[in-house]
Amino acid sequence: MMLASDRIASLGTELYEALRARRTLAPLTERESAITIDDAYHISLQMLECRKADGEVVVGKKIGVTSKPVQDMLGVHQPDFGFLTNVMQVENGSVVSLAQAGLIQPRAEGEIAFRLKKDLQGPGVTEEDVLDATEYVSACFEIVDSRIHDWKIKIQDTVADNASCGVFVIGEEKVDPRSLDLAAAEMNVEKNGEHIAKGLGSAVQGHPATAVAWLANTLGEFGIPFLAGELILSGSLAPLLPIVPGDRFTMTIEGIGSAAIGFEE
Numbered sequence: 001m002m003l004a005s006d007r008i009a010s011l012g013t014e015l016y017e018a019l020r021a022r023r024t025l026a027p028l029t030e031r032e033s034a035i036t037i038d039d040a041y042h043i044s045l046q047m048l049e050c051r052k053a054d055g056e057v058v059v060g061k062k063i064g065v066t067s068k069p070v071q072d073m074l075g076v077h078q079p080d081f082g083f084l085t086n087v088m089q090v091e092n093g094s095v096v097s098l099a100q101a102g103l104i105q106p107r108a109e110g111e112i113a114f115r116l117k118k119d120l121q122g123p124g125v126t127e128e129d130v131l132d133a134t135e136y137v138s139a140c141f142e143i144v145d146s147r148i149h150d151w152k153i154k155i156q157d158t159v160a161d162n163a164s165c166g167v168f169v170i171g172e173e174k175v176d177p178r179s180l181d182l183a184a185a186e187m188n189v190e191k192n193g194e195h196i197a198k199g200l201g202s203a204v205q206g207h208p209a210t211a212v213a214w215l216a217n218t219l220g221e222f223g224i225p226f227l228a229g230e231l232i233l234s235g236s237l238a239p240l241l242p243i244v245p246g247d248r249f250t251m252t253i254e255g256i257g258s259a260a261i262g263f264e265e
Contacts, residue, residue: 003032003039012046015161018147019047022104025147029154040159041081041222047162048083056085060231061224063215064109064144064163068203078155079205081215082163084231092169095262096143098245103166106145106243108261109236110189110251112182112201112208113140113170118228122213122220130209130216131177133226137208139171139187139251139259142233144240168233173257180255183207187237187253192246199237201253208234 002008011028018025028035028043048058064080090096098106117135145166148157158164183202190196204211211234216226226232241249248262
């Protein structure tokens with residue numbers, strides 16, 4: 001049985017207000033023991049509607065918690081999914097104010113972003129369909145964040161919280177996804193000039209396009225399509241990296257390109 005519609009609206013608005021106030025909430029799964037992923041998705045839509053009322057525009061979708069290191073770190077053992085808006089995207093190489101971006105307890109993820117050239121809608125979307133629909137791929141930093149106390153999340157908590165999304169940056173290079181083996185592409189990340197993490201494209205469900213297909217099919221169950229021109233973030237290739245003011249991250253993905261982002265209070 002789904003949560004009552006007024007309760008869904010209340011929780012979505014509460015998450016939105018926590019985002020704007022830069023504060024965290026007790027896990028929804030502790031407060032609503034019967035909450036389902038379907039409930040969580042509808043809560044996230046309410047949060048999104050609040051953001052759209054502020055003038056934000058949806059520019060893409062994201063999948064998260066796709067790799068085993070991230071799942072083990074968070075204790076969430078299936079992917080989450082959410083929406084990207086224009087306000088979440090920051091310029092490559094820029095320094096982001098944590099306060100202005102509304103970030104509370106951010107962590108950095110290095111991943112591969114897909115720019116679509118045609119619509120896709122599940123069910124039945126395959127890896128080949130994703131590659132056919134992709135204009136290019138680029139290196140990406142997604143800065144995840146949680147409105148839930150101390151990242152004490154279960155899958156319902158993170159889906160409700162728009163897949164724990166904060167901001168993201170897309171590298172400038174644009175590469176045909178069929179020109180290389182995305183599963184074998186190696187990522188290396190530096191933090192403040194020190195090598196801190198690496199990973200392969202295969203970390204996300206064996207192949208980044210497989211993860212994107214999963215997302216297309218999952219959102220298809222809710223009647224949500226991928227649209228031409230949208231960005232799709234395919235999931236982190238390595239464990240999440242904590243962020244404090246003054247940090248600067250750079251990343252390269254073999255055959256794809258680079259991205260960089262810094263942080264201040």
